[in-house]
Amino acid sequence: MTALTFMGKRGMTAFTFVSRRGYLPVLVTLGLLVAVFVVGSILYYPDFGTGQVVVNLFIDNGFLLVTAVGMTFVILSGGIDLSVGAVVALGAMLCAWLTGMGWPAWLAIVTAIAAGALLGFIQGYVIHEFEIQPFIATLAGMFLARGLCFVISIEQIPIKDPFFDWVQTPIAVPGDMFIKPTVILVLVIVAIAYWMLHYTRFGRNVYAVGGSAQSALLMGLPLGRTRILTYVVSGVCSAIAGVLFGVYTLSGSGLHAVGMELDAIAAVVIGGTLLTGGYGYVLGTLLGVMLLGTIKTLLNFQGTLSSWWTRIAIGVLLFVFIVLQRALGTRRRSAGV
Amino acid sequence: MTPPILEMRGISKAFPGVRALDDVSFRLLPGEVHALMGENGAGKSTLIKVLTGVYTADAGDVLLAGNPVVIGGPHQAQEAGISTVYQEVNLCPNLSVAENIFIGRGKVRWKQARARAAELLTRFDLDIDPALPLGAYSIAIQQLVAIVRAVDISAKVLVLDEPTSSLDRDEVARLFAVMRRLREDGVAILFVSHFLEQVFDISDRVTVLRNGRLVGEYETGALTRATLIGHMTGRVLEALEELHAPGEHAPDSAQPVLRAEGIGRKGGIAPFDLTIHSGEVVGFAGLLGSGRTEAARLLFGADGSDSGQLSIDGKPVTLKSPGAAIEHGVAFCPENRKTEGLVEDLTVGENIMLALQAARGWVRQVTDSDDLVRRWITALRITPSDPDAIAGNLSGGNQQKVLLARWLITQPKLLILDEPTRGIDVGAKAEIQKLVVSLADEGKAVLFISAELEEVLRISHKVEVLRDRQMIAELANEGLTPERILATIAGGGTGTVAAEGAAQ
Numbered sequence: 001m002t003a004l005t006f007m008g009k010r011g012m013t014a015f016t017f018v019s020r021r022g023y024l025p026v027l028v029t030l031g032l033l034v035a036v037f038v039v040g041s042i043l044y045y046p047d048f049g050t051g052q053v054v055v056n057l058f059i060d061n062g063f064l065l066v067t068a069v070g071m072t073f074v075i076l077s078g079g080i081d082l083s084v085g086a087v088v089a090l091g092a093m094l095c096a097w098l099t100g101m102g103w104p105a106w107l108a109i110v111t112a113i114a115a116g117a118l119l120g121f122i123q124g125y126v127i128h129e130f131e132i133q134p135f136i137a138t139l140a141g142m143f144l145a146r147g148l149c150f151v152i153s154i155e156q157i158p159i160k161d162p163f164f165d166w167v168q169t170p171i172a173v174p175g176d177m178f179i180k181p182t183v184i185l186v187l188v189i190v191a192i193a194y195w196m197l198h199y200t201r202f203g204r205n206v207y208a209v210g211g212s213a214q215s216a217l218l219m220g221l222p223l224g225r226t227r228i229l230t231y232v233v234s235g236v237c238s239a240i241a242g243v244l245f246g247v248y249t250l251s252g253s254g255l256h257a258v259g260m261e262l263d264a265i266a267a268v269v270i271g272g273t274l275l276t277g278g279y280g281y282v283l284g285t286l287l288g289v290m291l292l293g294t295i296k297t298l299l300n301f302q303g304t305l306s307s308w309w310t311r312i313a314i315g316v317l318l319f320v321f322i323v324l325q326r327a328l329g330t331r332r333r334s335a336g337v
Numbered sequence: 338m339t340p341p342i343l344e345m346r347g348i349s350k351a352f353p354g355v356r357a358l359d360d361v362s363f364r365l366l367p368g369e370v371h372a373l374m375g376e377n378g379a380g381k382s383t384l385i386k387v388l389t390g391v392y393t394a395d396a397g398d399v400l401l402a403g404n405p406v407v408i409g410g411p412h413q414a415q416e417a418g419i420s421t422v423y424q425e426v427n428l429c430p431n432l433s434v435a436e437n438i439f440i441g442r443g444k445v446r447w448k449q450a451r452a453r454a455a456e457l458l459t460r461f462d463l464d465i466d467p468a469l470p471l472g473a474y475s476i477a478i479q480q481l482v483a484i485v486r487a488v489d490i491s492a493k494v495l496v497l498d499e500p501t502s503s504l505d506r507d508e509v510a511r512l513f514a515v516m517r518r519l520r521e522d523g524v525a526i527l528f529v530s531h532f533l534e535q536v537f538d539i540s541d542r543v544t545v546l547r548n549g550r551l552v553g554e555y556e557t558g559a560l561t562r563a564t565l566i567g568h569m570t571g572r573v574l575e576a577l578e579e580l581h582a583p584g585e586h587a588p589d590s591a592q593p594v595l596r597a598e599g600i601g602r603k604g605g606i607a608p609f610d611l612t613i614h615s616g617e618v619v620g621f622a623g624l625l626g627s628g629r630t631e632a633a634r635l636l637f638g639a640d641g642s643d644s645g646q647l648s649i650d651g652k653p654v655t656l657k658s659p660g661a662a663i664e665h666g667v668a669f670c671p672e673n674r675k676t677e678g679l680v681e682d683l684t685v686g687e688n689i690m691l692a693l694q695a696a697r698g699w700v701r702q703v704t705d706s707d708d709l710v711r712r713w714i715t716a717l718r719i720t721p722s723d724p725d726a727i728a729g730n731l732s733g734g735n736q737q738k739v740l741l742a743r744w745l746i747t748q749p750k751l752l753i754l755d756e757p758t759r760g761i762d763v764g765a766k767a768e769i770q771k772l773v774v775s776l777a778d779e780g781k782a783v784l785f786i787s788a789e790l791e792e793v794l795r796i797s798h799k800v801e802v803l804r805d806r807q808m809i810a811e812l813a814n815e816g817l818t819p820e821r822i823l824a825t826i827a828g829g830g831t832g833t834v835a836a837e838g839a840a841q
Binding site for chain 2: 201204205207208210211212214215216217218219220221278279
């Protein structure tokens with residue numbers, strides 16, 4: 001809620017916000033999130049409806065959120081990135097392996113992020129330069145990154161570096177709650193992404209390319225650079241998510257984050273971003289991830305239902321949202337004539 | 338005379354196997370609307386693409402205000418002061434109107450952009466909200482926004498590449514008003530259009546190309562339609578005039594091929610009556626969005642009707658799908674040949690055989706297809722006459738003929754043609770019109786839909802007038818003029834409304 005009022009108040013932001021329109025899906029997601037939260041609060045009073053549960057959403061889903069933020073850039077520009085789950089695993093693996101060999105934590109993390117950026121760049125370059133379908137190019141990237149994990153080690157590698165413990169030491173905050181440094185990092189990344197999409201030329205170009213790549217080119221926008229950069233952003237985000245994943249599990253493994261690319265895509269779409277590109281917000285993605293996380297938490301509180309019910313909820317939500325987008329899209333077109 | 342703002346000298350450009358431009362020169366003066374004319378394949382698009390930097394010329398110079406310039410790409414053309422608005426609006430529908438005007442133009446202060454956009458739009462009498470996404474507005478408005486953008490970038494040279502092909506009459510008038518104002522401001526406008534009337538209406542001078550060569554540069558006022566067509570086609574073209582004899586072959590008045598009584602569809606077209614006899618050409622006249630296509634789709638079963646009765650050869654039928662219509666001998670050439678008709682990646686032969694193959698089913702192979710295809714290619718004079726040519730590479734007129742051949746090969750009783758001549762050149766247009774007349778002479782019934790009233794009048798026996806998704810009148814084509822049809826559409830109806838066909 002705060003996010004939306006915040007956007008409305010600032011003159012410039014209001015402009016871009018209004019101009020993109022199509023924020024109805026975001027409001028629907030917000031409404032659902034609030035509804036699920038209220039239901040949980042009533043059913044599991046007084047444990048569910050607390051600030052700590054909200055904070056825990058960020059702790060438990062931070063890596064998914066960061067991945068989904070990167071994915072938002074790619075999907076907005078009209079692409080798709082299937083490699084993110086594998087890059088998350090690679091990021092965690094590199095941290096575990098390099099710190100295990102005695103590298104300082106910061107260097108291991110920088111290396112992991114650089115690897116993500118490089119892979120993203122290669123994918124973007126191939127997609128743009130050779131006009132390859134993003135689906136197939138990033139599928140190749142996915143196999144490549146996943147394979148690299150197993151080249152490093154077939155076994156799971158534990159992370160023993162104290163830095164990885166330190167970043168998740170609980171910090172007490174007023175209101176009898178605690179947060180972790182990782183939560184702050186995640187929020188900062190969302191804020192940076194928001195700034196990039198709505199305040200920079202790059203962000204506007206991402207929307208333009210997603211609206212019509214051909215037009216963007218003819219209007220003199222740097223099509224190739226914009227496209228490639230979205231994949232670099234996605235690679236960097238996934239690698240950071242990998243570091244977070246390493247922090248969360250204190251290990252690196254080739255089996256980490258299998259299928260996470262699909263969770264990320266689901267979160268982006270549920271957050272109101274159109275899969276064909278051009279329409280959507282990073283704050284919608286935030287709400288999408290929160291919604292998925294809240295449903296997961298709700299099922300945890302419930303206790304008897306299997307956690308696979310989360311999947312069923314995601315499935316139902318996805319169906320509802322794509323149909324909703326379709327309906328809104330048709331209305332937009334017919335209103336245009 | 339004022340020195341030209343833009344001059345192209347001795348431009349040549351060859352593609353593998355084709356000499357697209359051969360030593361073509363072109364001059365554009367400030368404050369004029371200059372029409373670039375020529376049939377398809379004459380080299381108009383190539384010349385424009387050289388001018389806008391999409392292609393690099395093999396030889397020749399481009400001079401802007403007397404200085405030679407090298408244009409390496411669309412962006413550089415823009416910077417040099419040459420802006421282009423293409424037929425398909427090349428803007429982003431998801432961005433706001435203001436963003437579409439200012440994006441990609443260096444550093445922009447977006448806080449002020451909306452106010453500046455509003456100011457610009459007012460100057461062009463466009464009453465739209467710059468903060469709304471462009472996609473919320475009609476194609477015509479989007480095109481005007483594209484022009485606003487182009488002019489705001491550089492007020493020197495504006496290239497309009499077939500801007501009117503998807504606009505209705507009112508929208509064209511609006512576009513022309515904007516063009517006239519720009520002309521007064523000293524902007525040099527290069528205008529490409531297939532509509533002769535529009536060229537005579539708006540342009541000051543005309544440059545004609547033919548087969549990649551320059552034919553000449555003329556004052557529009559000194560040209561007549563016939564001489565202009567003559568320059569474009571290279572022959573004294575009387576085809577259009579000699580055609581004018583729709584009444585000669587009186588249609589067979591006995592059994593109508595198709596008879597519609599009160600068929601309609603909610604949200605599509607109000608219930609209407611229609612009869613078409615064998616050997617008769619029936620024209621549909623109406624503005625864009627008047628329900629012409631909707632009515633035709635009902636007759637073909639592409640949309641289901643929710644009232645009324647259709648009979649073919651006197652027998653009542655219900656057309657649930659296009660397949661059923663084809664079985665009853667109805668064929669339909671859709672308006673948008675690129676997306677709804679032609680399979681561009683297949684060969685000419687394959688495209689022609691599609692409908693027949695569909696009619697016969699997948700089991701029974703068409704064995705004599707080569708002969709059939711060759712016969713129709715010859716009959717319709719499709720060029721190139723090679724059945725193995727890729728259909729997407731043909732010119733618009735020839736693509737249209739391929740579609741015609743596809744349906745004619747199935748021996749339909751009724752042929753529905755929706756805008757068969759849109760976007761094709763004068764010569765091909767005349768040929769298609771001739772073809773339609775000769776098909777009717779052979780006893781086929783034809784339903785002919787076109788936005789060009791002159792064309793409808795030239796070949797139809799009777800004209801159904803549509804307005805606001807209603808069939809408002811049926812006029813026998815005896816001394817009928819475009820003005821009278823327009824008057825009927827406008828609601829005055831200066832003539833008596835003939836109803837002979839409806840009553841039979």
